[in-house]
Amino acid sequence: xxxxxxxxxxxxxxxxxxxxxxxxxxxxxxxxxxxxxxxxxxxxxxxxxxxxxxxxxxxxxxxxxxxxxxxxxxxxxxxxxxxxxxxxxxxxxxxxxxxxxxxxxxxxxxxxxxxxxxxxxxxxxxxxxxxxxxxxxxxxxxxxxxxxxxxxxxxxxxx
Amino acid sequence: xxxxxxxxxxxxxxxxxxxxxxxxxxxxxxxxxxxxxxxxxxxxxxxxxxxxxxxxxxxxxxxxxxxxxxxxxxxxxxxxxxxxxxxxxxxxxxxxxxxxxxxxxxxxxxxxxxxxxxxxxxxxxxxxxxxxxxxxxxxxxxxxxxxxxxxxxxxxxxxxxxxxxxxxxxxxxxxxxxxxxxxxxxxxxxxxxxxxxxxxxxxxxxxxxxxxxxxxxxxxxxxxxxxxxxxxxxxxxxxxxxxxxxxxxxxxxxxxxxxxxxxxxxxxxxxxxxxxxxxxxxxxxxxxxxxxxxxxxxxxxxxxxxxxxxxxxxxxxxxxxxxxxxxxxxxxxxxxxxxxxxxxxxxxxxxxxxxxxxxxxxxxxxxxxxxxxxxxxxxxxxxxxxxxxxxxxxxxxxxxxxxxxxxxxxxxxxxxxxxxxxxxxxxxxxxxxxxxxxxxxxxxxxxxxxxxxxxxxxxxxxxxxxxxxxxxxxxxxxxxxxxxxxxxxxxxxxxxxxxxxxxxxxxxxxxxxxxxxxxxxxxxxxxxxxxxxxxxxxxxxxxxxxxxxxxxxxxxxxxxxxxxxxxxxxxxxxxxxxxxxxxxxxxxxxxxxxxxxxxxxxxxxxxxxxxxxxxxxxxxxxxxxxxxxxxxxxxxxxxxxxxxxxxxxx
Numbered sequence: 001x002x003x004x005x006x007x008x009x010x011x012x013x014x015x016x017x018x019x020x021x022x023x024x025x026x027x028x029x030x031x032x033x034x035x036x037x038x039x040x041x042x043x044x045x046x047x048x049x050x051x052x053x054x055x056x057x058x059x060x061x062x063x064x065x066x067x068x069x070x071x072x073x074x075x076x077x078x079x080x081x082x083x084x085x086x087x088x089x090x091x092x093x094x095x096x097x098x099x100x101x102x103x104x105x106x107x108x109x110x111x112x113x114x115x116x117x118x119x120x121x122x123x124x125x126x127x128x129x130x131x132x133x134x135x136x137x138x139x140x141x142x143x144x145x146x147x148x149x150x151x152x153x154x155x156x157x158x159x
Numbered sequence: 160x161x162x163x164x165x166x167x168x169x170x171x172x173x174x175x176x177x178x179x180x181x182x183x184x185x186x187x188x189x190x191x192x193x194x195x196x197x198x199x200x201x202x203x204x205x206x207x208x209x210x211x212x213x214x215x216x217x218x219x220x221x222x223x224x225x226x227x228x229x230x231x232x233x234x235x236x237x238x239x240x241x242x243x244x245x246x247x248x249x250x251x252x253x254x255x256x257x258x259x260x261x262x263x264x265x266x267x268x269x270x271x272x273x274x275x276x277x278x279x280x281x282x283x284x285x286x287x288x289x290x291x292x293x294x295x296x297x298x299x300x301x302x303x304x305x306x307x308x309x310x311x312x313x314x315x316x317x318x319x320x321x322x323x324x325x326x327x328x329x330x331x332x333x334x335x336x337x338x339x340x341x342x343x344x345x346x347x348x349x350x351x352x353x354x355x356x357x358x359x360x361x362x363x364x365x366x367x368x369x370x371x372x373x374x375x376x377x378x379x380x381x382x383x384x385x386x387x388x389x390x391x392x393x394x395x396x397x398x399x400x401x402x403x404x405x406x407x408x409x410x411x412x413x414x415x416x417x418x419x420x421x422x423x424x425x426x427x428x429x430x431x432x433x434x435x436x437x438x439x440x441x442x443x444x445x446x447x448x449x450x451x452x453x454x455x456x457x458x459x460x461x462x463x464x465x466x467x468x469x470x471x472x473x474x475x476x477x478x479x480x481x482x483x484x485x486x487x488x489x490x491x492x493x494x495x496x497x498x499x500x501x502x503x504x505x506x507x508x509x510x511x512x513x514x515x516x517x518x519x520x521x522x523x524x525x526x527x528x529x530x531x532x533x534x535x536x537x538x539x540x541x542x543x544x545x546x547x548x549x550x551x552x553x554x555x556x557x558x559x560x561x562x563x564x565x566x567x568x569x570x571x572x573x574x575x576x577x578x579x580x581x582x583x584x585x586x587x588x589x590x591x592x593x594x595x596x597x598x599x600x601x602x603x604x605x606x607x608x609x610x611x612x613x614x615x616x617x618x619x620x621x622x623x624x625x626x627x628x629x630x631x632x633x634x635x636x637x638x639x640x641x642x643x644x645x646x647x648x649x650x651x652x653x654x655x656x657x658x659x660x661x662x663x664x665x666x667x668x669x670x671x672x673x674x675x676x677x678x679x680x681x682x683x684x685x686x687x688x689x690x691x692x693x694x695x696x697x698x699x700x701x702x703x704x705x706x707x708x709x710x711x712x713x714x715x716x717x718x719x720x721x722x723x724x725x726x727x728x729x730x731x732x733x734x735x736x737x738x739x740x741x742x743x744x745x746x747x748x749x750x751x752x753x754x755x756x757x758x759x760x761x762x763x764x765x766x767x768x769x770x771x772x773x774x775x776x777x778x779x780x781x782x783x784x785x786x787x788x789x790x791x792x793x794x795x796x797x798x799x800x801x802x803x804x805x806x807x808x809x
Contacts, residue, residue: 045247063723066730128512135769146719153607
């Protein structure tokens with residue numbers, strides 16, 4: 001495998017795994033939200049907000065994937081680079097933090113947000129606290145994204 | 160002082176004026192009533208006073224209230240008032256002018272009659288629902304027999320012969336036929352139909368052989384099906400039941416039209432509900448009072464700035480009432496009302512989301528406000544998004560009628576928009592790279608490490624500021640040594656460690672860190688008993704350095720979120736560029752740009768808001784703020800359904 005291909009595996013993992021995490025998380029919240037809305041259709045807006053929270057991991061993953069694609073030259077004006085396999089592995093490693101943490105934190109953030117739907121069912125005025133709980137989980141996805149971005153910026157593609 | 164001072168008031172008046180005074184207080188909405196019986200002085204009062212009871216007609220009012228509520232819920236069930244997406248957050252109440260509201264209230268007496276009609280209609284609907292279920296059940300029972308061409312009234316026992324309709328589990332069907340052939344000499348059995356579970360059959364036999372037949376049937380779990388109340392063939396019955404169902408559906412539709420004709424009363428009922436609900440609360444509040452034969456005593460909290468107004472109003476409008484006030488006592492549970500001036504006011508909503516401060520605590524809102532402003536801007540960090548966000552906030556403030564905290568939230572978003580315009584210009588973000596302008600300061604995408612250091616630096620300032628506020632609280636509480644030990648030594652120790660990282664300061668930094676650390680080791684165990692324990696828990700306290708480290712690292716999210724907004728915006732733009740030119744290309748391009756950037760604004764603004772809040776709650780408030788105060792809830796008007804618009808408001 002050429003280095004470029006290995007780098008693109010990294011992009012695929014970042015988008016794919018973090019996306020799976022978000023899909024599961026958003027799915028969990030959607031299920032409990034739909035249950036609540038059968039009883040009280042006016043809660044749609046509030047529950048949609050909660051459902052959006054675990055969706056960010058997928059975006060972070062896409063972002064990491066996009067950065068890799070841009071550096072490698074799959075998209076954008078620059079010509080596609082031919083990478084050494086060591087450079088390719090560097091890209092693959094850089095994608096790992098957001099891929100793994102995105103997968104797991106998306107699921108757990110979904111569980112917290114799903115529980116927050118129950119909170120909103122009984123006390124709609126406490127929506128904010130439910131959001132804060134969910135965001136405590138997201139912190140680690142943000143940190144993983146940061147690690148991925150710093151790693152990506154640190155890779156020297158010309159050398 | 161952002162926390163408003165409260166005064167305890169006592170109002171003594173003649174019973175005859177009680178309702179008048181209640182109306183007065185209700186309209187002012189500036190007094191939070193307290194149950195006189197819960198006060199410290201009640202033990203002394205008890206000899207002179209007795210608890211007041213709500214007036215007798217309160218149960219009447221409660222009934223009317225729940226009747227109206229029933230009607231409104233009933234309407235909502237069949238003809239829901241749909242709320243738009245935005246109204247779901249803002250409440251979306253019915254807007255009425257004052258005249259209209261009064262007019263509606265005057266027809267309150269009609270509520271009874273409407274309630275009667277609603278009840279009647281609901282009973283009819285319940286009956287129809289019942290009949291529909293019954294008809295459907297009967298159809299389901301009859302369906303297997305549809306091919307039996309025999310009037311059901313003929314299926315009955317005669318003097319010599321017995322006959323009936325039966326079902327038998329499929330597995331037993333064969334055995335049943337064999338067993339019958341063995342034990343019963345004369346009989347006639349006709350299979351009508353099979354389904355997955357049962358065989359359905361008609362059976363006729365002789366009366367004298369009934370006992371033998373019954374035994375065989377019992378052995379094979381045969382069940383008799385009884386249609387004795389029906390006449391005509393099963394197929395005829397099914398047809399007539401279907402017709403009955405059609406009739407019932409029609410009747411249901413006509414009843415729904417009946418409900419629709421009642422719907423015109425809905426606005427009136429909504430107004431009446433709000434009116435009667437307030438009446439109920441007024442009557443119910445009487446149970447907070449104490450009374451003698453001819454007078455009553457009311458106890459409550461009033462914000463000090465409006466006390467004068469209250470005194471004047473009571474003086475002017477009543478003849479007998481006397482109002483006295485005093486400062487709150489040491490142990491009293493005083494409600495807390497926040498009041499911040501200027502831009503800081505917008506951030507009250509962030510504080511309240513966490514917790515209302517305690518009475519003697521400082522309100523963290525003004526301290527947090529500038530940091531919230533800056534952090535939000537760094538996270539969103541795009542001038543174009545900032546302009547749009549600000550414009551949206553202004554538009555919604557003008558368009559929507561919303562409560563106090565909704566307005567604060569919009570103001571917070573407007574300020575967030577302004578902040579992100581500033582940081583967008585500094586970092587060169589204008590819808591990502593749609594408009595290519597050089598950054599005024601530097602581009603975090605090019606120099607992420609530099610940006611990361613700035614994030615840590617501003618985080619450190621934030622944390623030190625929180626520690627400073629706590630030190631100030633300690634000093635004010637008469638514990639200057641606590642301020643020195645718990646905040647001062649940490650400040651020295653942390654700064655020493657940071658200086659160690661900088662070249663050229665090594666020796667000085669070393670001694671500063673050692674000095675601070677030694678101070679901590681010597682003082683942090685001071686609440687323990689025994690020298691060894693004191694020293695050990697002092698030493699252990701150094702472990703808290705990990706807490707400070709993770710606090711500072713947490714601010715890296717500012718960089719990450721800022722980059723995320725920017726990179727997603729760039730991604731949207733480059734997706735747009737991939738589309739070819741021409742008319743179709745331009746249309747697709749605008750759809751991608753419009754949809755993509757709208758999506759990014761919403762998601763990024765939400766992340767910016769929640770992550771900025773988290774930095775305040777966990778990293779900042781954790782240093783000095785406890786919360787847990789009781790918010791001030793004055794006795795006053797409340798509305799569930801309607802918004803009465805005063806003429807001067809437009």
